[in-house]
Amino acid sequence: MSKELQPGAKAPTFTAIVVGGAYGWGEPIRLDDFKGQTVVLYFYPKDDTPGCTKQACSLRDAWKQFDGRAVVFGVSVDSVKSHTKFITKYSLPFPLISDEEKKIVEAYGVWVEKSMYGRKYMGTERSTFVIGPDGKIKAVFRKVKPEEHTDQILAAL
Numbered sequence: 001m002s003k004e005l006q007p008g009a010k011a012p013t014f015t016a017i018v019v020g021g022a023y024g025w026g027e028p029i030r031l032d033d034f035k036g037q038t039v040v041l042y043f044y045p046k047d048d049t050p051g052c053t054k055q056a057c058s059l060r061d062a063w064k065q066f067d068g069r070a071v072v073f074g075v076s077v078d079s080v081k082s083h084t085k086f087i088t089k090y091s092l093p094f095p096l097i098s099d100e101e102k103k104i105v106e107a108y109g110v111w112v113e114k115s116m117y118g119r120k121y122m123g124t125e126r127s128t129f130v131i132g133p134d135g136k137i138k139a140v141f142r143k144v145k146p147e148e149h150t151d152q153i154l155a156a157l
Contacts, residue, residue: 004109007139011039011131012107018073019080020087021095026080029097031131038070038138039131040153043110045124047078047086047096055126055146056092062150063093069157073097075104076124130156 005012015030023029031039042059044052056074059066066072074096078086083096097104105111110125126146130139130153139156141149 005129005137005140007137009137011129011135011137012104014104014107016075016097016099016104017080018095018097019083020092023095025084031135034071034131035135036133038133038157040066040070040072040128041075041097041104041108041131042072042128042149042153043075043105043108043124044126046076047082048089051126051146052076053090055144055149056086057090058146058150059094059153060090060092062154065154066094066157070130070153072153075099077102077105128153 011031013031015028017026018029019025044055046052072094077099079100080098083098087096099105102111105124108129110127111122112125113120114123125142126144128141128144129137132138141152144152
């Protein structure tokens with residue numbers, strides 16, 4: 001794993017496929033496309049699981065509070081097809097980035113060893129990065145709790 005990113009560091013750039021929101025069902029984007037805007041990248045483990053659904057629905061329910069303040073993207077290693085189902089099932093108004101090759105999760109240091117019931121495995125740490133208009137990381141929230149996530153992001157904007 002790379003060195004842990006801190007506020008003030010330049011955000012790792014990337015190109016990825018995004019679905020939902022204004023991006024339809026499979027458009028490529030680059031982080032550099034959003035220079036001059038605040039970007040929120042929230043990393044989550046898996047579409048349509050209890051914690052990830054709670055987290056996404058909390059953002060959905062507060063969506064109007066983000067209007068004009070930040071561009072928000074959910075990021076997981078799930079496929080475009082999985083993201084499309086998740087967006088449709090829960091009427092998510094924000095786009096989701098598919099990182100099946102794990103390039104973004106690795107660049108942001110959130111592809112980590114996890115443990116459940118004594119079994120170790122690699123997975124995505126639930127973390128959020130707020131990137132300022134200058135392309136530098138403004139805030140980092142690691143191991144966030146789904147029920148506190150939205151308030152943390154809004155307070156950082």
